Amino acid sequence: MxxxxxxxxxxxxxxxxxxxxxxxxxxxxxxxxxxxxxxxxxxxxxxxxxxxxxxxxxxxxxxxxxxxxxxxxxxxxxxxxxxxxxxxxxxxxxxxxxxxxxxxxxxxxxxxxxxxxxxxxxxxxxxxxxxxxxxxxxxxxxxxxxxxxxxxxxxxxxxxxxxxxxxxxxxxxxxxxxxxxxxxxxxxxxxxQAEPFPAVLPVTMTRAASLRYGENPHQSAAFYASNDGIRGIGQARQVQGKELSYNNLNDADAALELVAEFRDAAPTCVIVKHANPCGVATASSLEAAYAEAFACDTVSAFGGIIAVNRPLDAATAKAITGIFTEVVVAPDADEEALALFAAKKNLRLLLTGDLPDPARAGLFAKSIAGGWLVQGRDNGTPGELKVVTKRAPTEQELADCRFAWTVAKHVKSNAIVYAKDGATAGVGAGQMNRLESARIAARKAKDAADKAGWAMPRTIGSAVASDAFFPFADGLLAAVEAGATAVIQPGGSIRDEEVIAAADAAGLAMVFTGMRHFRH
CATH class of the missing domain: 3.40.50.1380 (Methylglyoxal synthase-like domain)
Incomplete structure (x- = not known):
């Protein structure tokens, strides 16, 4: 019955x-x-x-x-x-x-x-x-x-x-x-058993939300929360705004993972579009960090995702609400900031509490036809940097190299990032060859300078990071043409000597990390 x-x-x-x-x-x-x-x-x-x-x-x-x-x-x-x-x-x-x-x-x-x-x-x-x-x-x-x-x-x-x-x-x-x-x-x-990849890997997740659609309106989608106890974008508290979409969650996760690299740094702002950073900056205040990150690419920032490593204040909130922004991610926000955001009803505000530990362990899985690719998280950090050119980087160049390298880790390959004084100058992402990424990043820097009325692009005197080695000297020469004075890259190409010689001829300082950061 x-x-x-x-x-x-x-x-x-x-x-x-x-x-x-x-x-x-x-x-x-x-x-x-x-x-x-x-x-x-x-x-x-x-x-x-x-x-x-x-x-x-x-x-x-x-x-x-x-x-x-x-x-x-x-x-x-x-x-x-x-x-x-x-x-x-x-x-x-x-x-x-x-x-x-x-x-x-x-x-x-x-x-x-x-x-x-x-x-x-x-x-x-x-x-x-x-x-x-x-x-x-x-x-x-x-x-x-x-x-x-x-x-x-x-x-x-x-x-x-x-x-x-x-x-x-x-x-x-x-x-x-x-x-x-x-x-x-x-x-x-x-x-x-201390075995990161056992013969059978059970994966269980709990549906946390049904989404309106996936990457495109004809795709159905849902968000499933993992049961590993790690807090991330899926566990953030949504204070206001429309329902989060598949793309919102994906992009907000990219922004949070990058800003978490700076969780112990000075105030830092990350702006992401389509899972790639289009502007990142560290400054004396969040408001200044946002202004510097925004200046890197004012076009791509429109409709982007913003993440910061400090609680939001009113000055930063006012600056952010000056243009259309999809999602803002922060550890917290004060009452004045909340009031300013409340006036933008469609803006989604996510408060995470603590930021994730970028060095945490864990597995990353990606479905392919017929199975899954599973790997450990990319939480590697290079040890002592190896100076390979006749000229060693200055203290400021070395700081910019490290900053650019950190950002490049979160840019889709092939990735080239120019940085100067703790801010990105140009980002080249997802190209089929490294030379094209270097050119795109330099062009974006020139466009930013033209829009801002600067005398020269910020790639002049910048450091440039490449997520993998330069297979030929042409990519490095494109960076020289853009005005970079220091380079950070993994090294390991059969043409390393040719690339080092080109750097020496241009008077560049270059360091090898011995570690690459492909991101597909």
């Missing part, structure tokens, strides 16, 4: 939020409550009559509670097909009572791992009986309601369930056990 009245409920939860209120509602409707351990105590403390599972099974809880629900008197009551004569006869012969509702949430395995517990404690927080009951009840959802999400307590508090409700509960239940088992398998495979 579609609608089933709840006559007997088994409740065993780790998180007891709302369980007393649910049980009171069920008891008021004459439902028999069966429970275990701490849940049973909580219900009795609330004045409710509860049968212990040990009374139902005829066996006491044993082995530190490891064996309590793993018994035919429990699983028979969950798995029995009620209108099957043989099942009904077996229930009658062995005095197995039907269970109509199971409410379970599992031992906090992921929370235990996240708090850095020792191995024995982690192992003890692997739930066995709970997932077994969940799976039994979910399989037999034609007759049994399984609730793993406290948000569904209000539904079953009515004392009866429909088949559609039970099917939904079952789907959630199997997703919950899959996610739980996946977390355990990942921990055993990657942490306990």
């Amino acid at each position: 579609s609608t089933i009245s709840i006559k007997r409920a088994l409740l065993s939860v780790s998180d007891k939020t709302g369980i007393v209120e649910l049980s009171q509602s069920l008891a008021a409707k004459g439902v028999e409550l069966v429970s275990t351990g701490g849940t049973a105590r909580a219900l009795r403390d609330a004045g409710l009559a509860v049968r212990d599972v040990s009374e139902v099974t005829g066996f006491p809880e044993m082995m530190d509670g490891r064996v309590k629900t793993l018994h035919p008197m429990v699983h028979g009551g969950l798995l029995a097909v009620r209108d099957d004569p043989e099942h009904a006869a077996a229930m009658a012969e062995h005095a197995i009572g039907a269970i109509d509702l199971v409410v379970v949430n599992l031992y906090p395995f992921e929370a235990t791992v996240a708090r850095g517990a020792d191995r024995d404690t982690v192992i003890e927080n692997i739930d066995i009986g709970g997932p077994s009951m969940v799976r039994s009840a979910a399989k037999n959802h034609a007759y049994v309601a399984i609730v793993t999400d406290p948000a569904d307590y209000a539904i079953v508090a009515a004392g009866e369930t429909t088949l559609d409700q039970r099917r939904l509960f079952a789907a959630k239940a199997f997703a919950a056990t899959a996610s739980y088992d996946g977390a355990i398998a990942r921990w055993f495979g990657t942490v306990d």
